Every structure is written in structure tokens, then in C-alpha cells.
Amino acid sequence: MKQKRFILSEKELPTRWYNIQAEMKNKPMALLHPGTKQPLKPEDLFPIFAEECSRQELNQTDAWIDIPEEVLDKYKSYRSTPLVRAYDLEKALGTPAHIYFKNESVNPLGSHKVNSALPQCYYCKQEGLTNVTTETGAGQWGAALAYAAKVFGLECAVYQVKISMQQKPYRSMIMRTFGATVEGSPSMSTRAGKSLITQDPSYSGSLGSAISEAIELATTTPGCKYTLGSVLSHVTLHQTIIGLEAEKQMEMAGEYPDVVIACFGGGSNFGGLAFPFMRHNLLEGKQTQFIAAEPESCPKLTRGEFRYDFGDESGYTPLLPMYTLGHNFHPANIHAGGLRYHGAGTIVSQLIKDKLMEGVDIPQTEAFKAAMLFAQTEGIIPAPESSHAIASAIREARKAKESGEEKVILFNLSGHGLIDMTAYDSYINGDLGDYQVSDDEIRRNLQDVPVV
Numbered sequence: 001m002k003q004k005r006f007i008l009s010e011k012e013l014p015t016r017w018y019n020i021q022a023e024m025k026n027k028p029m030a031l032l033h034p035g036t037k038q039p040l041k042p043e044d045l046f047p048i049f050a051e052e053c054s055r056q057e058l059n060q061t062d063a064w065i066d067i068p069e070e071v072l073d074k075y076k077s078y079r080s081t082p083l084v085r086a087y088d089l090e091k092a093l094g095t096p097a098h099i100y101f102k103n104e105s106v107n108p109l110g111s112h113k114v115n116s117a118l119p120q121c122y123y124c125k126q127e128g129l130t131n132v133t134t135e136t137g138a139g140q141w142g143a144a145l146a147y148a149a150k151v152f153g154l155e156c157a158v159y160q161v162k163i164s165m166q167q168k169p170y171r172s173m174i175m176r177t178f179g180a181t182v183e184g185s186p187s188m189s190t191r192a193g194k195s196l197i198t199q200d201p202s203y204s205g206s207l208g209s210a211i212s213e214a215i216e217l218a219t220t221t222p223g224c225k226y227t228l229g230s231v232l233s234h235v236t237l238h239q240t241i242i243g244l245e246a247e248k249q250m251e252m253a254g255e256y257p258d259v260v261i262a263c264f265g266g267g268s269n270f271g272g273l274a275f276p277f278m279r280h281n282l283l284e285g286k287q288t289q290f291i292a293a294e295p296e297s298c299p300k301l302t303r304g305e306f307r308y309d310f311g312d313e314s315g316y317t318p319l320l321p322m323y324t325l326g327h328n329f330h331p332a333n334i335h336a337g338g339l340r341y342h343g344a345g346t347i348v349s350q351l352i353k354d355k356l357m358e359g360v361d362i363p364q365t366e367a368f369k370a371a372m373l374f375a376q377t378e379g380i381i382p383a384p385e386s387s388h389a390i391a392s393a394i395r396e397a398r399k400a401k402e403s404g405e406e407k408v409i410l411f412n413l414s415g416h417g418l419i420d421m422t423a424y425d426s427y428i429n430g431d432l433g434d435y436q437v438s439d440d441e442i443r444r445n446l447q448d449v450p451v452v
């Protein structure tokens with residue numbers, strides 16, 4: 001019998017994160033202050049983010065950053081996550097390809113998000129802060145942060161998009177289980193929220209409104225800072241624990257990936273898995289292919305423009321040089337809530353420009369079809385987000401079948417879908433559709449992007 005599952009012992013866990021910025025030939029362009037349009041220094045970010053996270057965000061010189069002892073200690077309670085060879089999926093597809101997945105769905109709270117929630121809370125605690133705040137859409141990030149805040153003895157306030165809170169009540173229950181305060185956004189507890197409610201009492205919120213409220217709370221409350229679960233470079237840095245483990249585990253399996261795939265919302269699970277492998281392309285001329293799978297309904301990687309744009313709808317964040325659909329882009333209400341984001345982040349955008357990776361678009365129904373096959377062969381119900389990576393992996397496995405290549409495919413299973421069963425129910429009932437975006441809509445939205 002061949003080995004199916006590869007795990008690292010505590011002693012073998014990586015003790016440093018990998019900062020790809022330091023080894024990129026063309027560095028990501030500078031973040032700009034939203035008011036002055038001048039390049040940002042770490043100090044400019046201190047009022048919003050933990051100081052250490054602010055420094056990591058702009059660090060383009062240190063390739064390796066030590067994981068603090070206290071964070072490593074928490075990682076040890078659930079890492080390494082398994083690397084699994086998907087023999088049964090391969091068999092169902094009749095492909096000569098070898099398909100591996102890194103299973104981040106077995107993490108506390110069921111997704112990769114906790115890998116960054118823990119260090120962000122640790123750095124806040126170390127800085128002497130007492131509170132953290134954030135926004136959340138579907139709730140995976142809010143849930144991970146609520147847990148991490150509890151671990152490090154911080155109070156946690158989460159603004160959850162009001163409509164998501166009503167549609168996905170379980171995740172707010174999870175956040176409350178860890179002692180977090182959860183408010184539907186827009187709320188009456190901030191100026192931004194009050195003004196939105198006054199304008200339109202029936203407004204059911206957006207990520208943009210929730211970010212504005214969380215940033216306002218952080219900047220007006222002593223001892224409180226804002227945290228973010230995706231998009232920014234320090235978040236992806238923390239997620240490289242995924243790829244650094246996978247690198248060792250692939251070695252145990254005696255293979256090296258020809259293709260590395262992950263789904264793409266703001267890029268943290270993609271970068272987390274991909275960057276440690278991409279390092280070998282950058283430094284040693286390896287030819288691994290990197291694919292980021294985005295939803296067809298939110299195609300910033302394949303159809304967005306490279307521009308300076310805001311990270312949020314209200315224009316509170318720094319200006320980020322990135323592929324974007326425009327910060328006012330409203331993606332269709334697909335079930336993969338974590339992939340409904342307008343921009344690609346600065347590192348990935350530079351890598352795409354330099355053709356070191358590529359994006360693919362996956363229609364919603366193709367993602368669910370892939371998820372069903374994966375569930376039925378491997379026994380794990382994937383998150384709707386992760387299903388985009390599975391669909392892309394299946395496309396690659398089918399290509400390998402046509403060409404007869406024994407290609408090695410590695411993808412990230414970023415989370416499980418056990419609290420997304422209404423989405424599966426809709427798919428099984430034939431009620432799910434696909435959403436294409438017209439060129440016109442993209443052009444219209446990009447008109448609102450500031451010219452720098």
C-alpha cells in the first residue's frame with residue numbers, strides 16, 4: 001500500500017515565515033497614503049494595525065521572519081495539517097496525474113484564517129493593547145479572530161455585514177461562543193454606521209460599510225486596533241506556514257509539484273501555499289506553474305486593470321497598486337462569499353504582471369460540480385471558496401489525461417463547507433446559476449478609481 005497522508009512532527013514544523021517580497025526581482029510598488037498620495041512608511045500604519053504587522057507589511061528586505069515562540073506554541077496544537085494524495089479522485093477522473101491537497105479544513109474554525117488571526121492577536125497583546133476589531137462577510141475571518149482574541153486575552157468586536165448575519169446565523173453564534181461582540185453592519189455604534197442608517201434605514205450593509213465601522217472603532221478607541229484576514233502582505237506572510245509545511249511533505253511523498261493551485265479572494269491562502277514553491281522558480285529556475293482560481297463573477301485577475309485603488313468601498317485604506325475591478329464593484333451574491341473581493345493585493349499583482357503566475361475564472365456551477373465529486377470521492381465537503389481550486393485542479397487533471405502526462409498537481413483545501421449546506425442544497429435542487437460580468441460593467445466601475 002502506498003502512503004496516502006503526510007504529517008510533520010512538532011520538531012519538523014517550520015519556525016519562520018517566508019517573505020517573498022525580499023526575493024522578487026521587481027518589488028511590489030509602494031502603498032500610497034489616501035490623502036497625501038505619498039508612499040507609506042510603517043509608522044503611517046500604526047494608528048490602524050499592530051506595529052509589528054505594519055513593519056511586516058512593508059518589509060522588502062528580510063526573506064525569513066521568525067514565528068514568535070508563543071504563536072508557534074499555538075500552531076503546534078493543530079499543525080501540521082495533512083498533505084493528502086487524492087487517489088480516489090484521481091481514479092474517478094481516470095487521470096494519470098498525481099493529485100495532492102493540503103488540508104487546511106481541519107484547522108480550528110474550519111479554514112486557513114486562524115494561521116494569521118493568531119499572530120495578529122499575539123502582536124496586539126505584546127504591544128499592550130486590550131481590544132481588536134474587524135469586519136467579516138460570511139464570517140470565517142470573524143470566527144478565527146474571535147478564537148485567537150480569546151487565546152491571547154483580548155476583547156474582540158466584529159462588524160458582520162447585516163445581510164450575511166441574517167443569512168448565515170451560525171457564524172455569528174460561533175463568534176459569540178468565543179466571547180466576541182458581534183454587530184450587524186451598518187450599526188448605530190459608529191458615526192459611519194449611523195450616517196448610513198439615517199440615509200437608508202433598510203440598508204443591509206456591505207463589506208465596505210463594515211470595514212469603515214471597524215476602522216472607525218479602532219482609531220477612536222484607546223487600546224484597540226484593526227485586523228484584516230486577507231489582501232495585505234503581512235496576512236499572506238503568516239499563511240506561508242501552509243506552503244512551507246507542504247514543501248517538506250511533498251518531499252516525504254518523493255514528489256515535487258508541476259502545478260500549484262489555490263482559490264483566490266484576496267490572495268492569502270494562494271500566496272500561503274504558492275510562495276514557498278515559487279521561491280524555487282525565482283532562485284533556481286524551477287518551472288512550476290501557479291494558478292489562482294477566482295470566481296467568474298469577480299474576475300479581477302483575468303479582466304481587472306492594474307491601478308492604484310482603495311482596499312475598501314469607502315476609501316479609508318491606503319491606495320494599493322493592484323489588479324482591480326474598482327473599489328465600488330459589487331460582485332454577484334455567489335455562495336463563495338470569501339472570494340467576493342474587488343482587488344488582488346500588491347504582491348500577486350506584481351507577480352501577474354511579471355508572468356510568474358496566472359489566474360483562471362471558474363463559473364459557480366462548475367465549482368459546485370467539482371465540490372460534489374470531491375466530497376463523494378475524498379469524503380470531505382469543501383467550502384464553496386475552496387471548490388474553485390478543486391475545479392481548477394480537475395481541469396488540469398483532465399488536460400493531463402488528454403496528453404497522457406503524469407503531472408503532479410497540488411492544491412489547497414482552504415476550508416470545509418459544513419456550515420454552507422444551504423449552498424449545496426441549492427445546487428442539488430438545480431437552483432444555482434452562473435454570473436458573467438460584462439466588459440461595460442467593468443469599464444464603468446473602473447471610472448471611479450482615483451487617478452494617481
Ligand SMILES: *Cc1c(COP(=O)(O)O)cnc(C)c1O
Nearest residue numbers: 230265266267268269338385415
Ligand atoms: C476567506 C477564505 C478564502 C479567501 O481568502 P484568501 O485570502 O483569498 O485566501 C478562501 N477560502 C476560505 C475557506 C476562506 O475562508
